Amino acid sequence: MTLGVMQNFGIFPAVFDGLTINHMLSLGFSTNIQQLISRAGGSVDPALIAEIARENEIRLTTGDIGTVLGSVSPTNGLAVTTSGEIQYQKRQSGGVFTTSSEHVTLNSTKGMLIPRTINSSQDSQEAATLELSYIPLRVGTNAPFIVNVNQSLTGVPGVNTLYKQGPIVFEDTTLFDIQDSTTDFGITFEHWRGSGATAAADGSITKREPKMEFTGRNLELLNSIGGGLVGMTEGITQYYRQIGYTDNAGAHIAISFSAGTYEISDVSGQGQNSVDQKVTVMGTGTISVTVGASIPTS
Numbered sequence: 368m369t370l371g372v373m374q375n376f377g378i379f380p381a382v383f384d385g386l387t388i389n390h391m392l393s394l395g396f397s398t399n400i401q402q403l404i405s406r407a408g409g410s411v412d413p414a415l416i417a418e419i420a421r422e423n424e425i426r427l428t429t430g431d432i433g434t435v436l437g438s439v440s441p442t443n444g445l446a447v448t449t450s451g452e453i454q455y456q457k458r459q460s461g462g463v464f465t466t467s468s469e470h471v472t473l474n475s476t477k478g479m480l481i482p483r484t485i486n487s488s489q490d491s492q493e494a495a496t497l498e499l500s501y502i503p504l505r506v507g508t509n510a511p512f513i514v515n516v517n518q519s520l521t522g523v524p525g526v527n528t529l530y531k532q533g534p535i536v537f538e539d540t541t542l543f544d545i546q547d548s549t550t551d552f553g554i555t556f557e558h559w560r561g562s563g564a565t566a567a568a569d570g571s572i573t574k575r576e577p578k579m580e581f582t583g584r585n586l587e588l589l590n591s592i593g594g595g596l597v598g599m600t601e602g603i604t605q606y607y608r609q610i611g612y613t614d615n616a617g618a619h620i621a622i623s624f625s626a627g628t629y630e631i632s633d634v635s636g637q638g639q640n641s642v643d644q645k646v647t648v649m650g651t652g653t654i655s656v657t658v659g660a661s662i663p664t665s
Contacts, residue, residue, distance in 0.1 A: 374457065375457075375458040376455040376457050376458060376470070376471060377458060378391050378393070378394040378454075378455065379454035379455060379456040379470070379520055379522070381394070381427060381451075381452065381454060381501075382451075382454070382521050382522060383445060383450070383451050383478075383480050384445075384447050384448065384449050384451075385438070386434075386435070386438045386480075387521070387522045388427065388431060388434070388435060389431060389434075389522060389523065389525040389526075389527060390431035391427065391429055391524070392428040392429055392430055392496060393426075393427070394425070394426070394427055394428075395426040395427075396424075396426075396453075396473070397423070397424050397425075397426070398423055399421060399422040399423060399424055400418055400421045401419045401421070401422075402416055402417065402418060402419060403415075403416070403417045405417075418565050419565065420558075420565050420566075421511070421566050422502070422558055422567070423502070423503055423511050423512065423566075424500050424501070424502055425453055425473070425500065425501040425502075426483075426498065426499070427498070427499045427500075428497070428498050428499075429496065429497050430495070430496055430497075430526065430530075431497075431526070431527045431528060432495060432497040432528070433620060433658050433659075434527055434528065435482070435499070436482070436497075436620065436656055436658050437658055439481075439482055439499070441482055441552050441654055441656045442552075442554075442575060443572065444479050444480055444482065444554060444556075444572070445479070445480040445481075447475070447478045447479065447480055448476075448477060449476065450474070450475075450476065451474070451475040451476075451477075451480070451503060451512075452472055452473070452474050452475075452521065453474075453501070453512075454470065454472050454518075454520050454521065455470060455471040456470050457470050468517055468518055468519045469517055470518045471514065471516050471518065472515045472520075473512050473513075473514055473515075474513055474514075475504070475511055475512040475513075476506045477503070477504045477505075477506050478504050478511070479500075479501070479502045479504070479556055479570065480499060480500070480502075481500045481552075481554050481556060482498075482552045482554070483497075483500055483551070483552060483554075484498045484549060484550060484551050484552070485497050485498075485548075485549065485607065486498075486547075486548070486549050487530065487531055487532045487533075487547060487548050487607055488532060488546070488547040489532045489545065489546045489547060491531075494529040494530060494610065495529075495530040495531055500556075502558075504558075504569060504570065505564075505567060505568045506568065507568075511566050511567075529611075530608060530609050530610065530619070531607070531610055532545060532547065532548060532607070532608065533545070533605075533606030533607050533608035533620075533662055534663070535548070535581055535583075535603065535604070535606070536602075536606075537588070537603050537646075538599070538600060538602070538603065539601045539602075541663050541665060542583055544583045544585045545581050545582070545583050546581075546582045546583060546584065546643060547581065547582050548579065548581045548605055548607070549579065549581070550577075550579050550605060550622050551577065552577055552654065553575050553578055554574075554575055555572065555573050555574035555575070555576075556570055556571070556572055557570055557571060557573040558570045577624070577649075577653070577654040578647065578648065578649050578650070579603070579624070579647075579648045579650075580632070580646065580647050580648070581645070581646055581648075582644065583643075583644055583646070584641050584642065584643060584644070586634075586642065586644060588631075588644065588646070589631055589644055592629065592630065592631050592646070593631075594631065595630065596628050596629075596630050597628060597629055598627075598628055599625075599628060599629060599648075602623060602624060603623070603624050603629065603648050604621050604623040604624075605621070605622045605623075606619055606620065606621055606622075606660070606662050607619060607620040614662040614663075615661045616661065617660065618659060619659075620656070620658055621656070621657040622654060622655070622656050623654070623655040623656075624648060624650035624654060625655070626650065626651045627648060627650040627651045628648070629646055629648040629649070630646070630647055631644055631645070632646065633645040
């Protein structure tokens with residue numbers, strides 16, 4: 368091992384069983400360790416520090432939303448049963464990346480891949496993004512994941528599909544003034560631990576609170592909603608438009624609530640800028656996602 372020598376790495380496609388996420392935009396790893404810190408009576412300094420629990424989590428952001436949502440359920444996530452692999456590509460001194468097996472991977476056998484949020488903005492020069500969490504789980508006495516060096520890489524970086532801001536169908540009325548949108552799938556995952564184990568070998572989804580937020584500029588909507596909480600009657604659908612396709616091409620993403628509540632959560636304006644109003648929608652029941660939808664034109 369060449370520990371101590373200056374090295375640099377970049378992010379690379381991640382692989383979860385049969386799903387390869389090629390269009391990676393960001394990657395972050397958190398150990399989420401809970402510690403026991405013990406001090407003797409009469410002392411201000413720690414005498415013992417021990418690991419009580421770990422809930423490792425890897426956060427990924429991708430632009431390839433359609434590919435991911437074709438494999439990862441927006442309500443149940445994806446239970447990884449064979450291989451979860453996070454890859455870091457080694458940079459080459461005096462070049463770009465090394466072509467030999469000198470890369471680093473984080474590998475797990477079992478885990479959960481959970482969709483977190485989708486974000487888009489009207490005039491952003493970046494496409495819409497999807498954030499996910501991968502939660503590796505312990506198998507037997509093995510740690511939730513292991514770090515491997517001098518590895519080959521799987522997959523090829525690529526841009527498959529890109530999406531941008533689309534309209535909102537709000538209680539059977541299509542809103543064309545949408546400035547930005549956020550979809551929060553609202554999934555809570557609970558680790559199962561017992562008998563002194565620190566890392567969980569299993570877990571389950573214990574709560575779902577799906578939510579969407581969008582910002583528009585037509586204040587007639589404020590007049591319709593008012594200042595309180597309103598129950599949904601006809602449903603609300605949020606569209607993410609696939610770049611390069613017409614409205615009726617059947618290539619877009621539609622995210623729908625058939626029941627729930629909504630409110631105007633903020634109205635703000637500054638100087639000469641247009642006034643923005645934010646609408647927060649909370650769903651009851653499960654969220655519905657269609658990959659390959661057409662966008663209404665009226």
